Amino acid sequence: MVSERRLIDCDIHQEFGDPEEFLAFIEPGQRDWFRAQASFGLPGYTWSHPSAWFRQDLEHEPGQFPASRVEHVQREVLDRHGVEIGVLTGDDGVTVSLMGSSYRAAAFARAHNDWMRELWLEREPRLRGSILCPAQDPVAAAEEIRRCAEDDRFVQVLLVGGSERPYGDPRYMPLFEAAAESGLPVAIHSGGEGMGIGATPGGAGNPTFYIEWHTLGSACSIMAHLVSLLCHGTFERFADLRVILLEGGLAWLPGILWRLDTNWRGLRAEVPWLDRKPSEVMHEHVRFTTQPLEHTDGHDDLLFEMLAAAGAPEILCFASDYPHWDYDDPDHMLKRLPAEWREQVMFENAAAFYGARLGLVPA
């Protein structure tokens, strides 16, 4: 259904098509290595979705992934829902910063960014891209960010939830500095927890089941990065830096902010550069995508009241997560959201967050 409403989708996953199509973007000296690896050498999970990672109603060529051609994204997301701008986030590629070799990771990230530009952004003007970078080597990551930032169609740097340490750690400073200096926000998308060189999710060890990871692992890493960035004074250091947290859930947010603000009052001596409540800093610098908005068994009013206590609707931006199985349909989301939140969450907040790089024309 396409209506008069304006819509920005902040999390569209495009998939790899023919492997050789991607390998063509890898530098020649490393191409054979990547060709010889399963999944291009990206680390894997010890658990997996029991049946399929993707929506099962999507049409695609036999033997190929859904969303592996720009026509799929046009037909199933942009045209179908009247999406004005769709932000591409890739998929497994985001775990590049968990590869054991930072040299391979740097080559993969460069190839992914060039693949993004040539096969996606060049072919569809409604799409915008995310810059992958090898976060395990923050200096190399900064170099890749600066290389790609020159193209206005890249609207953010993209990091993965799984990491060696939470992203406020000073080791990552060159990366955030490059993003801030380039005027690019940093997106952190859940995933990769416990993979490759990443820490285990949640501090209790690796889960057994995908259901455990999907409930906890993806949320815990996002919580950890949020708290870390705030405590390290990342936003005091880089006053123009903005961060968007993708697919980590939302219902926990007021609880974490209440805990953090309370602890800040008593433990501020550890982080004395924080001269105001962390939740206030968050409200100025951090946004969250909506998907997967928790199903509340009839308690949506309570959920939205809690989210309002955490700063909603200003902090929320719509995302569908197409083509994954836990996709949020934009028209269904419109019905769930409080009427007075809809324009902000579906369009205005993301338009303001990404700013001029979206190239939007006023309605």
Place this chain on the structure above:
Amino acid sequence: MKAWHEVGFLADVEREGRILARIGGREIGVVRNPEGGGLHALRNRCPHSGAPLCRGSIRKRETGEPGRYAVEDRAVLHCPWHGWEFDVDSGYCVDDERMRVAVYPVRVEAGRVFVQA
């Protein structure tokens, strides 16, 4: 006009760091700033969750830039339970000004401490 009440000996405050007295049903403490020796009288009840506030410690308030530590000249009283910081002159919780503990004038005469409450 509130009355002045004698609450104890200066020597006791200097030795113990604080003295407590009950005035009109309220427990009031006189605490000594170890930096400079100034005396401050406050109600001995933290407005956050009821801790005996005057059992806390007075320290210079920490400040800094990200990754760099420093201290301000301003002294604050740290609650002995949760560590919330209170300005010893105004009684306000430094990090949440919706919260304030009552403070009282204090004076010393001939080695005896008086509080106006």
